[in-house]
Amino acid sequence: xxxxxxxxxxxxxxxxxxxxxxxxxxxxxxxxxxxxxxxxxxxxxxxxxxxxxxxxxxxxxxxxxxxxxxxxxxxxxxxxxx
Numbered sequence: 001x002x003x004x005x006x007x008x009x010x011x012x013x014x015x016x017x018x019x020x021x022x023x024x025x026x027x028x029x030x031x032x033x034x035x036x037x038x039x040x041x042x043x044x045x046x047x048x049x050x051x052x053x054x055x056x057x058x059x060x061x062x063x064x065x066x067x068x069x070x071x072x073x074x075x076x077x078x079x080x081x082x
Contacts, residue, residue: 002051004043004072006058012037014063021061027054037065048074 010018015037022028022041027050032040041058045051051072059067 001076002043002045002048002072002074004045004051004055005070006041006043006055007068007070008039008041008058009065009067010037010039011063011065015039018061018063022058025054025057028058041067048072 008018008022012035015033015035018037019030019033019039022030022039027044029042029044030039031042043051043054043058045054055067055069058064
């Protein structure tokens with residue numbers, strides 16, 4: 001399992017729409033938002049590739065100005081351990 005955190009900068013006038021759209025993406029959570037359009041977001045994905053794909057999806061959302069990877073960690077999935 002890959003757990004990544006991002007700082008997403010959205011246009012302030014559409015921040016709520018961006019936040020609502022991110023919450024519709026599987027494995028994505030928004031933990032904090034500022035009035036100037038900054039969002040703290042995490043991605044939980046099955047693989048590094050899936051996390052990278054979700055990062056790209058987030059970066060391309062309408063209203064998103066930038067997305068910066070802050071942290072990424074791979075952990076074994078406890079459900080798959082013997």
